[in-house]
Amino acid sequence: MAITTKDIALLAGVSQSTVSRALNNSPLISQKTRDKIMKIAQEQHFQFNASARSLSTNKTHTVGVIFPDDYMDYGVNMYYGELHSQLRDSLEKRDMDLIIAFKENRYSKVDSIQRLITGRKVDGLIIAHNESTPEMLQLLHTTQTPYIFLHFQHEGDSTDQVNQVFSDQEKGGFLATKHLISLGHRHIACVSADAGHEFTLRRDGYKRALKECGIPYNEDLILYGDRTFQSGYNLMMEKEHLLEKITAITAHTDVMALGILEAMRMKNIKVPEQLAVVGYDDIELAHYFHPHLTTIHQPREQIASLACEKLLDLIEQKEPLEAQSISLEPELVIRESCGYVLT
């Protein structure tokens, strides 16, 4: 058995509550007994029993992160990996543990959020997926659970009533397209994905850029992949005719963009000379292969750390702060895949 406060009490010749006070930096204790107790605790490698502690304090010192089911899919993974890395940092600073869960248990079908909340396994939740149901929000609110939506912008009317941190996807789609237009392109295909709200927003940005520049919108130029390298590649290999009609592509995922570049290599089409390509996400991989990918950078570091800090503040606060919706600006990163000028 592990050592308990009671054991220490015995060793120190004091009561268990005194030990508790000493270990919790209570002011109600003399320096002398505190020192004695601390010393023993050190020697015995004492650690609080987390369950017992949670039971009486109602704090678990762990937060849950809910990832979407495709978290581990290639490419998606790339992006989340970096989020995760940032979370780790914020969490370590505050000595919090991290439970990773997914929307639901694929076997028992029980909802993870529900389980973690009502089972009191976490103090708060970072929700990084885009399927928020009214019931879920309901649960979050009635249980007063601190939570924050990460990355995915919450849809719906009550948008200002949920805590969320995300980057402006419409703006990103706009910036990418605008860049191509400013380079002289007028026939721009959009390789997007039918994978949720964020892609819809990116397409909205694409359309707005066209409109703003007086370029007619052509539905045929919108292609739908599934975010993966393979889909970017395949789309290009299949749609022969399309390439004759366009001079540029805005891909809504870096990995799809890489797939497109690979397809172009196969077809001996030079990028950026014959075709300009811009990606989205700015994953590390984007600047490895040549031509280095021009892309939209999402402020992952900021998103993750802001979300985490905000969540931890919510947890430490007694009274709930105002719900806050934070939108961060994406940024165009110019590298090589679009060239610099176009005649």
Add this chain to the structure above:
Amino acid sequence: MAITTKDIALLAGVSQSTVSRALNNSPLISQKTRDKIMKIAQEQHFQFNASARSLSTNKTHTVGVIFPDDYMDYGVNMYYGELHSQLRDSLEKRDMDLIIAFKENRYSKVDSIQRLITGRKVDGLIIAHNESTPEMLQLLHTTQTPYIFLHFQHEGDSTDQVNQVFSDQEKGGFLATKHLISLGHRHIACVSADAGHEFTLRRDGYKRALKECGIPYNEDLILYGDRTFQSGYNLMMEKEHLLEKITAITAHTDVMALGILEAMRMKNIKVPEQLAVVGYDDIELAHYFHPHLTTIHQPREQIASLACEKLLDLIEQKEPLEAQSISLEPELVIRESCGYVLT
């Protein structure tokens, strides 16, 4: 407040322990009262308080995974991502939660294993890093904590006394080299990494293959990267002279191999015609770019699921099973980057 067994007892007009029995599928209860209780529990969305439960059962229903600090580094990440995905599956089957932690808290410097174990936050540990100290093993054993080393082969004399699942790295290094030799190559560079035991083993395999085939070992042909794409790329761009002396490269990481391929594209050296390249890991990315990478497949799925199953068995067993060291066989995956024949 969440609903408790006591509340249900009140509602059902029975004692709290009866509720507990009903909810825990005890046979010591009539179908009738069981039904009544279950119904109420359903209606009230009852969930056990995890802390209270752990406190009395000494089970947390969560396992910890300790990842190395570079978990999130590019490329390394790729590999772990797939491990993680497999873990999720095994864990969900048994209704276990997952706490992700790293070797130590970078701020407080406290050891995660120590903290999770003695703080009773987990029932067992999957340790996926290669820095095992004697103290750590000591702790694991004296506390009787179920654990298993994942992926990293434990060094040291007491190798058969720790639970571990890994793939045979020496064999992998051997297979890769042997393949190149069988294709006729005799001047084979080895792009390895100075990043732990596993790479030493891969180099050992390289050497053994050479030796077995009567090819003299030349230390100059061993290059050290840091596992990343960039290091593979840079190494090739810098060592001009090397390329004149060799016809093949065995890279000890797929991402380094991809970096090498990219460097070759820059130099207009054709792969596999002018240079054969074999990678290591078989990450998903490996078969996206052309030429598709010939590589060593590590049985990740098996490693992760075996480790997980084994750990869960250890957790459920009262008396500790024999420590088991499981070595899995890597496999050569022939694709395009080595060609099929060499004249």
Add this chain to the structure above:
DNA sequence: CTGTTAGCGCGTTCAG
């Protein structure tokens, strides 16, 4: 089959 009674380890009154 069911209720009563003890803890599990810790935080927290309430008296000294």
Add this chain to the structure above:
DNA sequence: CTGAACGCGCTAACAG
């Protein structure tokens, strides 16, 4: 400043 006593929510004997 310190100790005794209680409760957090649940499981596990122990009686009936």
